[in-house]
Amino acid sequence: MAPHAELDGTKTTLHKASSLPRVPEPADENDVMREQLEYLIGHATERGACSCSECQRYIRVRSLLLEIFSEPEPEPAQQLTALPMAA
Numbered sequence: 440m441a442p443h444a445e446l447d448g449t450k451t452t453l454h455k456a457s458s459l460p461r462v463p464e465p466a467d468e469n470d471v472m473r474e475q476l477e478y479l480i481g482h483a484t485e486r487g488a489c490s491c492s493e494c495q496r497y498i499r500v501r502s503l504l505l506e507i508f509s510e511p512e513p514e515p516a517q518q519l520t521a522l523p524m525a526a
């Protein structure tokens with residue numbers, strides 16, 4: 440009686456040494472960003488604004504992330520293409 444006899448010898452060919460060096464992948468950038476964001480939010484929530492460098496980062500990031508939710512500043516009308524119609 441050897442019910443697990445099939446486990447031996449069927450899947451061993453997968454262990455070829457790959458010639459490609461596996462570059463150790465850095466942590467997923469998106470995960471890092473999420474972590475940083477959570478960290479900064481946590482910091483700002485715990486400490487309030489203690490105006491340390493972490494708080495500065497939080498304020499910058501928050502203003503960027505909430506940019507689309509704020510009313511755009513009315514643009515000064517200086518960039519109008521007012522070409523002088525020279526006759």
Ligand SMILES: [Zn+2]
Nearest residue numbers: 489490491494
């Ligand atoms: Zn702080």
